[in-house]
Amino acid sequence: MTNEGGETELIPGLGDVPRAPVKAGKGTATAAKKAGKGKKGARRPAEHLPVARVAVDMSLPHLDRPFDYQVPAELDEKAVPGCRVRVRFAGQLVDGLVLERVAESEHEGRLSFLERVTSSEPVLSSEVAALAREVADRYAGTFADVLRLAVPPRHARVEAEPAPEAPDGEIAVDGPGPWEEYPAGPSFLKALAEGRAPRAVWTALPGPAWTRAIARAVAVALKGGRGALVVMADGGDVARVDEALGEELGTGRHVALTAEVGPAERYRRWLAIRRGTARAVVGTRAAMFAPVEDLGLVVLWDDGDDVHAEPHAPYPHPREVLALRAHRAGAGALIGGFTRTTEATVLVETGWAHALAADRLRVRATMPRVRPVGDDVELSRDGAARTARLTHMAFQTARQALEHGPVLVQVPRRGYLPGLACGRCRGPARCGACQGPLSLTSAHAAPYCRWCGRIAGDWACPECGFRQVRAVVVGARRTAEELGRAFPGVLVRTSGRDAVLDRIGEERALVVSTPGAEPVAEGGGYAAALLLDGWVLLGRADLRAGEETLRRWMNAAALVRPSAPVVVSADGALPPAQALVRWDPVTYAERELAERREVGFPPAVRMASLTGTPAAIRELLSHARLPGGAEVLGPVPVAVGAKGPAQEGEGAEKERALVRVPRPAGAALAKALQEAQGVRSARKAPETVRVQIDPLELI
Structure with a gap:
């Protein structure tokens, strides 16, 4: 030029x-x-x-x-x-x-x-363009990366199709509906109807009524002449809310955006939103950038689910993006779930949002009866229960509940035996080629490596030479096999990554599911639930282990009928178990936030994760004009064993540094890292540094 x-x-x-x-x-x-x-x-x-x-x-x-x-x-x-x-x-x-x-x-x-x-x-509205710029600055990313998330790929044939006509007629809203169960629910809907911007952190009652509550809030926003945007964690929840919206709004007023519909159909529905034919949308995390016209309400369900975390740069979270959209558009915001995250608690403490929950009498009337039980003492009381890895209490609860309907069994891990150890010295069984963990796919299969896929039929313990293995962690398929032997004549069904069940009938059955894949039981819910292997969830080396465990437990227990039994395999003195017994996630979240504030961990502070080679991290930090009060933690080597084998240029040579600043300095931290990345890019730095603002995982 x-x-x-x-x-x-x-x-x-x-x-x-x-x-x-x-x-x-x-x-x-x-x-x-x-x-x-x-x-x-x-x-x-x-x-x-x-x-x-x-x-x-x-x-x-x-x-x-x-x-x-x-x-x-x-x-x-x-x-x-x-x-x-x-x-x-x-x-x-x-x-x-x-x-x-x-x-x-x-x-x-x-x-x-x-x-x-x-x-x-x-395809790009001025509102979404301004939002993309703000999101890029918020997460120390680039405008182009955000636009790739916001604007889907083009399909010329779909663009050439005539646009459908918008439906006519008024939307009928018959009272507050499910929101009558919450003292502040009717006032929230009234503010929406008047065109104001109410913002609430919603702790939903257990049961299936939450989908109808979201649909009623969307209907009120649309009746007031504004649009609505609903973001869910997975396709199953999208389908349930889509069905509720269809019953509440009728046909043609909303669309559902999921990957399952295919690129062409997804683009067709996205264009319906962009052209104003559809005024409401429900979808997974990619829908957070949907170009809804005259936005009046944003809804995020189960914001603690790690599926919400965007895996592509600059790694924005729907909670932050929707909060920015609500602020920019003057729209209402509803962040809901059966539990409450510490991030949502910060929104309440700062006054950005108000708490929206039912009173304790209503909670007690709808919650299940939760009983935490230990493992060692109970297992010795019943031989059949010991075979099925169930405590005596869990075994008796399942047997009695099967007379009244299906029973849900939640298992933390998928597969058959995902973790193995030496049968003599209990040392972890690892692959001789890449040191990956060994696992079994069935009772008659040979151990194989979960990283490189090699068969380890001649495995021997490097410590003691013993050739037999034992299970460390039992997966959903092995649990289903054991339950089938413990409850002869009872139908056992599994739901997990390979095949996720959407619904289960009222028949007598045991449903073994991994967290997040639990099907909805017809006829009012499950007759009982068994939450197994709580130590697997609570024992993870993760800052959010307790919070995530409580979320998974409560999401499963919320599918149970009111006052039905729920047995959880965990020490009842642990705070997550106590919160489940009392059905009080708010107090637990407030306590968790207070403890993180004492030690200086998110969300009490803002933090950035820098991952790359040691030299690249040092260079980035040398260029970054960090705000006052910034504290650099590390760098420390990245654990190779967490995700898989080391690739070329990865593994032990990678390190991670954490930069911690007070919450008010979060924007300055993002700007400093963004500018430092620009300097390295202009100088053609050969090695990249992955920058994540407020990452979910710090270890």
Whole structure:
């Protein structure tokens, strides 16, 4: 690219690319016309608003800004704000999105023309573009990375289809419905109906009524003339809320966005939202950027579920994104679940949201009867129970409850025997090739490595030479096998990653499920629930182990009929077990937050995780102008055994450093890391550093 003096203008690391707008002077459309005058076949700029500001699909941190291009006259009508374009960038044709059209550019040199308009469909709204910029700054990421999450890939055939007509008629809202169970529920709906922005952290009562409560809140928002956005953790919850919305709103007023519908259908539904045909949407985490018109309500269910964590940079969490959207749009917010996270507790303590919960009398009327039991003493009392890994109390509870309906059995791990140890010295059984953990897929299979997949049929303990193994952790399939022997004649069904059941009938059955895959039981719920192997959940080396354990227990126990028995295999003196017995997640969350505040852990503070080679981390920290009070923890080696075998360039050479600052300094921390990443990018640093703001895992 050349400037007005005829010299080539270079950006470090990319060569000939257009610069970002600067304030040194103004290049007008008149100058652009003169530059092309008299040249045969020269492209002429558009007469009206000839400059387009384009967000180029380029994730380099030092180029995280829009670039100005001239709009040729032949593309004047097609190059609308929000459309997809192709532009010349660093000598290559790359994709981009038009952010706006302006009359003149602040860049002094000559501007390149747009090469072509890929689609004149305005897929990026100004509201989502501003949100994407704020999310990128909040998580020390780039605008391009956020746009990849916000705008789905194009399907030309779907864009060419005629848009369906919006449904006619008024939405009938018959009273507060399920919100009558909550003292503050009717006032929350009233504020929504009046166009105000109520914000609440909702502790839902156990049972299936939560889907109807969300649907009623969405109906009130739509009746008031505004849109609604609902984000769920998985496709099963999306399907349940989608069904409730269909009953509450009728057809055509909302859409469901999940990966299961396929790319084309998903894009069709996304376009219905963008074009304003549908005014409400329910979906998984990708729906947090859905371009809902005139947003009036955002809903997030079960914000503590780790499925909400976005695995792609800059790793935004729906809770933060929806909070930003609610603030920007002046919309109401409802963050709900059977439990409460410490992050939601911070929202209540700071006054950003109010607590919305039922009174204790109503909670006691709907909650199950929870009984924590130990393992060692109880197992010695019944031979059949010992075979099935059930305590005497759990065995008797399941046998009696099966006379009245299905029984839910929650097992923390999937598979058959996911963890093995030496049968003599109890040392962990590991692969001889990659040191990965060994496991079994069935009773007749040979041990295999969960990392490299090698069969370890000739395994011998390296410590004592013993060749037999024993189970360390029992999976869902092995549990189902044991229960089938302990309860002959009873149907045993499993629900997990390989096959997730959505619903179960009222028949006499044992349903063995991993956490999060529990099917809903018809006829009012399960007759009982058994929550096995609590030590597996509580014993994890994780800051959120207790909080996550309580969440999984309460989500399973909420599927049980009121006053039905729930047996949990855990020490009743532990705080998570006590919170489950009392059905009091709020007190537990407040206590957990107070303890984290004492030791300086999130969410009481803001924290950033830096993962990379030691040299790359040192270089990043040397460039980062960290705010006052920042504390660097580490770096320490990244544990290889947590996720899998070391790949080339990974493993023991990787380290992780944590940067901790007070909550008010969170924005300054993100800006400092963002700028430091830009400096390393401009200098062509050979090694990257993964930056995560407020990561779920700190170990």
